[in-house]
Amino acid sequence: MPEIPEMERYRQLLTETVLGKQIKDVTVLRQRSINLDIDEFVSSATARVIEGVSRRAKYVVLHLYGGFFLLTHMMLDGRIFYGITGQSEGLPGKPEVIIDFTDGNSLFFCDLRLGFLHLVTREGLNDTFSDLGIEPLSDEFNFDNFTGTLKGRRGLIKPLLMDQKLICGIGNAYSNEILFAAGILPGRKMPTLQEGEIRTLYEVIPRVLRKGIEHGGYIEEQFASWDNLTGGQNSQFLVYDRGGQPCKVCGTTVTEMKLSGRWTYYCSTCQK
Ligand SMILES: [Zn+2]
Structure with missing residues (x-):
């Protein structure tokens, strides 16, 4: 299961690639990977701009304009891939959720299985993080x-x-x-x-x-x-x-x- 270095690597790469980009469309190929009805999930995320990327423990969060967050956990096998919209070559596994951006690139969330991509509010984010212990690369780790x-x-x-x-x-x-x-x-x-x-x-x-x-x-x-x-x-x-x-x-x-x-x-x- 990916740990801090792997998820921090994703945070860095997502910051380099999708920060500031606008979501054009979302395709959900596996209902169990998300937390809402597909229609609600897609309409809530579409047209929003990625305003920030952060990591907490083994979670990575895409901050969307308007107070929404896409929260992802890879569990055992989950992988994220960035490429041209519509491509299937080079994907690290079976795509379950695809986020297309207005610039012609996409994020592919593959093989999540027990992992997930959830759309949550600030409250949902805080609930998820409420049980977590000390973050070892933060100032609270003294x-x-x-x-x-x-x-x-x-x-x-x-x-x-x-x-x-x-x-x-x-x-x-x-x-x-x-x-x-x-x-x-x-x-x-x-x-x-x-x-x-x-x-x-x-x-x-x-x-x-x-x-x-x-x-x-x-x-x-x-x-x-x-x-x-x-x-x-x-x-x-x-x-x-x-x-x-x-x-x-x-x-x-x-x-x-x-x-x-x-x-x-x-x-x-x-x-x-
Ligand atoms: Zn030795």
Whole structure:
């Protein structure tokens, strides 16, 4: 499932491509991908200008003129593609919602499955975000808030990092990478972490996520035919999805195991 670096990459690309553009038409090919009747969805979005693009946790939001928002979540397989209206070549999957702009380009929302593209008001947006924890690349992510949110937790550190109500936007791939960067084994219980380890963890979280953004995230499919950066993170992972291969730092074989139901990767030499 795309995490902060992947969704931040989409935010950057959408800002570059559709900010300021006017929606000419909307085609809904799968009712379950949206939250309203198709007619209402289409008529509410059509003719509006995209006034802003933002990201919160694993959501990306297109801000429409007049106080409406298109809120999208990719879940497991969702992909967004930008191209010429009417084209089908190069699409990363089956289009479910297509937004055409007056300049002859379109956004294709493909393979959303459990993901979605919802049209909401400011209130709907706030409701969706009300349960989310601290945003790790924002100012609210300071050491006091970080320790405060983990205080008294008795669980394993990796599932805690992935708990969207504590810290949002981190999933299975980057939690493995963050714990490797911090030198902490994913199966450690929160109360066993020393103060120095918590400090290190706090410092590496934004660093690992920002590196992921710089490398274009790990989604393999291009956003547009000219997009050569997206997916660059795949060759950068140090432990994630590298079970049985040598650790890039010390050469020890990377361990792959299931922890709380999720595939987990670590180096038993670099992590304690
Ligand atoms: Zn190692």
